[in-house]
Amino acid sequence: MSSLVYDVAIVGAGIVGSACADECARRGLRVVVVDRDTIGSGATAAGMGHIVVMDDSEAQFALTRYSQQLWQQLRPELPDDVEYDQCGTIWVAADEEEMAEVWRKHEYYRQRNVATEVLAEPALRNLEPNLRPGMAGGLLVSKDGVLYPPCAARFLIERAQQRGAKIQLGCSVTHMETGRIELTGGQEIRAEFLVNAAGAFAPDVLPGIEVKKRKGHLAITDRYPGFIRHQLVELGYLKSAHSVRSDSVAFNVQPRRTGQILIGSSRQYGAEHTEVDHEILARMLRRAQEYLPGLGPMSTVRTWTGFRAATPDKLPLIGPRPEDKSIFLATGHEGLGITTSLGTAKILVDQITGTKTEIPSEPYLPSRAAKEHVHA
Ligand SMILES: Cc1cc2nc3c(=O)[nH]c(=O)nc-3n(C[C@H](O)[C@H](O)[C@H](O)COP(=O)(O)OP(=O)(O)OC[C@H]3O[C@@H](n4cnc5c(N)ncnc54)[C@H](O)[C@@H]3O)c2cc1C
Numbered sequence: 001m002s003s004l005v006y007d008v009a010i011v012g013a014g015i016v017g018s019a020c021a022d023e024c025a026r027r028g029l030r031v032v033v034v035d036r037d038t039i040g041s042g043a044t045a046a047g048m049g050h051i052v053v054m055d056d057s058e059a060q061f062a063l064t065r066y067s068q069q070l071w072q073q074l075r076p077e078l079p080d081d082v083e084y085d086q087c088g089t090i091w092v093a094a095d096e097e098e099m100a101e102v103w104r105k106h107e108y109y110r111q112r113n114v115a116t117e118v119l120a121e122p123a124l125r126n127l128e129p130n131l132r133p134g135m136a137g138g139l140l141v142s143k144d145g146v147l148y149p150p151c152a153a154r155f156l157i158e159r160a161q162q163r164g165a166k167i168q169l170g171c172s173v174t175h176m177e178t179g180r181i182e183l184t185g186g187q188e189i190r191a192e193f194l195v196n197a198a199g200a201f202a203p204d205v206l207p208g209i210e211v212k213k214r215k216g217h218l219a220i221t222d223r224y225p226g227f228i229r230h231q232l233v234e235l236g237y238l239k240s241a242h243s244v245r246s247d248s249v250a251f252n253v254q255p256r257r258t259g260q261i262l263i264g265s266s267r268q269y270g271a272e273h274t275e276v277d278h279e280i281l282a283r284m285l286r287r288a289q290e291y292l293p294g295l296g297p298m299s300t301v302r303t304w305t306g307f308r309a310a311t312p313d314k315l316p317l318i319g320p321r322p323e324d325k326s327i328f329l330a331t332g333h334e335g336l337g338i339t340t341s342l343g344t345a346k347i348l349v350d351q352i353t354g355t356k357t358e359i360p361s362e363p364y365l366p367s368r369a370a371k372e373h374v375h376a
Pocket of ligand 1: 011012013014015016017018034035036037038039040041042043044045046047048049050051052171172173174197198199200201202204205215216217218264265266305306307308309330331332333334335336337338339340
């Protein structure tokens, strides 16, 4: 494809960079991945690993649905430690207003061939007896699943390596420009195409990218097998995810294969430190307990934070930069990057190789942000 050492150089070995490397290698491109840390150590290590179809916008639906199907296709190859489990999501409605949202969502998914089931209160109680009594009902999305993101990233990188991809860990990229990336210590790597997959830190490598850090907290309990069986999310979660306030919390819990319960989540803009904010954490745990009172006496064994990469229109940036068509972005996935990593990789490599994408890629092109600026 070129006389340079590599066809593609990717900055970042999170789930997105790993998926891109895997797809590049699968298509015969000579690819190198550089990360300042280890594989899957950024937001990928912090995330919940909920593989979820979402319906905030048609573009978000298309990417999450496409990606979820790709995860399902990959499932037979995933090693055990990726802990892929198609446990399904239940969107929990606390009152009749949220129940109306259940019906809206059900209809939206039905029209797009996503199987869902509306649960009245007795059916919800039967599936999740530890939810507080008096809920209005819920929506079961049975094809949603969960996985353990760092092991998924490692699997993708290892598969890429088996197909010839190179990986350089512990190397910080200081600069990217046409055809080359520069590492601390002055080393450089040359490639025809460059991909910035540095997550929330993408603007540090390429200033001007419209991505902001959105901090999140998680907590994990000791082992309580069978306490919950599905990923349980309050419908109010959508309000929280859309909130433009600096911070919000929502009930979002996940059963892990170990019997542990992963409790999320919070969203904060303007918080640059990785430390746990105990006030936010307490709010998040209180919210979880309101839905699952039995969580109260349980022990939490670990709490941590991570940074989502948020864009102004809540869609990721996938594609060439308007200023330089050889430099690609694969960032801005906010709270859906584990889910959408596989779809992102397909789209990105289709763009690089000039192949038609399976879903329209226009909504994710970085040039949309530039156009918004012109009209702002
Ligand atoms: C609390 C929380 C819960 C979440 N839950 C979910 C969920 O349930 N489902 C879901 O789909 N998504 C979820 N997400 C979102 C998901 O974790 C992210 O969207 C995803 O991990 C982003 O992956 P990434 O590869 O783009 O970024 P990252 O995983 O952050 O990877 C970026 C990599 O770039 C490297 N890097 C950065 N700067 C440099 C540099 N200068 N030089 C070299 N390397 C560099 C970093 O070391 C890192 O390894 C959640 C996120 C959070 C914070």
